[in-house]
Amino acid sequence: MKRINFYLFITALVVLDGVLLRSPNLLGKIGLIIYKYHYLRTFPKTLVTVSLVVGVAVALAEAVRFLVKRGMWKRPLGQVVLSLLLLAAVAMLVKTAVDFTAWSYSHTGLRFRLGAYLLPAILAVVFGYAWATLPVPHEPFPESPVMKQPTPSEPSDKTTL
Template sequence: MKRVNFYLFIAALVVLDSVLLRSPNLLGKIGLIIYKYHYLRTFPKTLVTVSLVVGIAVALAEAVRFFVQRGIWKRPVGQVVLALLLLAAVAMLVKTAVDFTAWSYSHTGLRFRLGAYLLPAILAVVFGYAWGTLRVPHEPFPESPIMNQQTPSDKTPS
């Protein structure tokens, strides 16, 4: 149930991000036209774009979780893959922060900039959640060698 609630929260963040990315100021709208960001011009296109990006991230995280649960990959391999994906999402967030301090992007409006920051942050949250909740494989409790030995009281006289 926790995973369902988490992914409902992510879905709400996707809608919020789409709303924020769809509302640039006048300079931002001109920039969308100049740079041919046609996938951000209307709310439905923005929602589909953000949903696809986050959906692919969720699919990757769930695939790693599936491989670890089925024993195809060991847990450390899954942790490394998810850590690399998390690192890539954080690098995207840093690159977005650097890009939006430049003159052309810094005048696009506060909502548009917040939406641009929110998308890589959502990806980082998805990969971080998958990394943090990666299941520990069940190891059976070892049997005691004493249990297999017969005690003197168990021996019957013949």
């Protein structure tokens, strides 16, 4: 149930990101035309674009969780893969921050910039959540050494004292 609530929260963030990215100011709209960002011109295209990016991230995270849960991958390998994906998402966030301090992107409007920051942040949250909730392999309860000792045979009625 916790994962369903988490992914509902991610879905709400995707819709919010679509709304934010779809609302640049006049200079931002001109920039979308000049740089041919046709996938951000309307709300449905923006929503599909953001949904596809986050959907691929969720699919990658769930694939790693599945492989670890089924025992095809060891947990440390899953942690390394998810850590690398998390590092890539944080690097995207840093690159976005650097890009949006440049002159051309800094005049696109506050909502558009927040939407641009939100997408890599969503990816970082998805990979971080998958890393934190990676299944721990089930280890059977160890057998007691007492159970390995031979049991004394029960006395029978035929024995005499």
